[in-house]
Amino acid sequence: MSTRTHVIVDHGLQDYLDMTSAVALLAQTLPTTTAIDSYWDSVDPLESKREPEQWRPAPHHKPIEPVLTGPGGLLVNFGLHVICIYGSARWSGFLTIESLRTVHLTAFRSIARCVGGTRLLLLPDAMDEGYDAINEALSQAECAARLRNKYGPPQPSVTAIPLGAFTASIPGSHLVWFSEAL
Numbered sequence: 285m286s287t288r289t290h291v292i293v294d295h296g297l298q299d300y301l302d303m304t305s306a307v308a309l310l311a312q313t314l315p316t317t318t319a320i321d322s323y324w325d326s327v328d329p330l331e332s333k334r335e336p337e338q339w340r341p342a343p344h345h346k347p348i349e350p351v352l353t354g355p356g357g358l359l360v361n362f363g364l365h366v367i368c369i370y371g372s373a374r375w376s377g378f379l380t381i382e383s384l385r386t387v388h389l390t391a392f393r394s395i396a397r398c399v400g401g402t403r404l405l406l407l408p409d410a411m412d413e414g415y416d417a418i419n420e421a422l423s424q425a426e427c428a429a430r431l432r433n434k435y436g437p438p439q440p441s442v443t444a445i446p447l448g449a450f451t452a453s454i455p456g457s458h459l460v461w462f463s464e465a466l
Contacts, residue, residue, distance in 0.1 A: 287458065289371035289378045290407050290414035291392045294424040296400025300362045303341055303350050309398050310339040310354060316394040320356025320372060323387040349418075356391060363418040366427065367399055375408035375458055379450040389442065396466055406442055407431065407461040431461050438463040 299305065318337070342351040342359060350362040357372030371378070373388045396404055405427055407413060411434070413427045422430075431438070439445075442462040450460070 287375045287408045287410045289373045289375050289388065290409045290411075291369040291371065291396075292405040292407070292414055292417050292424055292427050293367050293369065293392075293396040293399060293401035294365065294403060295362075295367050297362070300364060300367075301347065301350055303345070303352065303362075306350070306352060306360075306362065307339045307341075310352065310360070310395065312398050313391065313394040314338070314355065316391040317355040317358055319387050320358070320391055323384065324356075324372070327384075356388075358391065358395075360395065361418050364421040365423045366417045367395075367401075368414045368418055369395055370409070370414075375410070376450070378406075379445060379458070379460075382445075385442070385445070393466060402466055404442075404464045404466065405431065405438075405461065406464065408458055410459065411435065411461065428463060435459050435461060 297306070321337070337355040339352050339354040342353040345351045352360045354360065359370040361368045361370070369392055371388050371392070373384050377384050378388060379385075392404055392406070403424060405424060411431065413430050416422055416430070417427050439460050439462050442464050450458070
């Protein structure tokens with residue numbers, strides 16, 4: 285199992301359980317989220333082409349555990365105070381491949397703006413705070429406090445990661461996180 289990229293976003297949704305409204309709202313993100321599929325097709329042209337996807341309830345969606353699946357291999361889990369975006373990018377690739385990071389960041393920001401988010405917390409799924417945020421109905425501030433207590437302060441900039449910054453094989457070097465205001 286590989287470590288994927290997670291994003292915790294605050295939201296301003298009136299009814300986070302209303303998936304019909306969420307699907308309609310996230311339809312605005314289709315240009316940026318389908319760009320992820322285009323990116324994957326460009327780096328792996330032998331992979332079979334996908335039909336353009338729409339946002340829809342995930343197969344494991346339950347009314348009390350709302351999850352949408354969408355283009356680019358994205359999942360969005362809706363919680364009381366935050367949403368958690370589960371990205372298709374491996375965390376190691378997100379940290380080291382600028383084009384992969386850029387296409388995913390663009391989609392993450394688009395989703396965040398749609399739900400009225402003000403900040404992105406970007407982290408690897410090896411950190412449990414993304415799951416905890418939903419399961420324990422944590423606020424984004426509580427998630428950031430937990431991340432800071434366990435892993436230290438956020439890294440300086442998700443958009444300006446120095447070349448080679450996270451390529452060394454240092455145990456735990458992948459346990460870094462970022463906080464970005466929108």
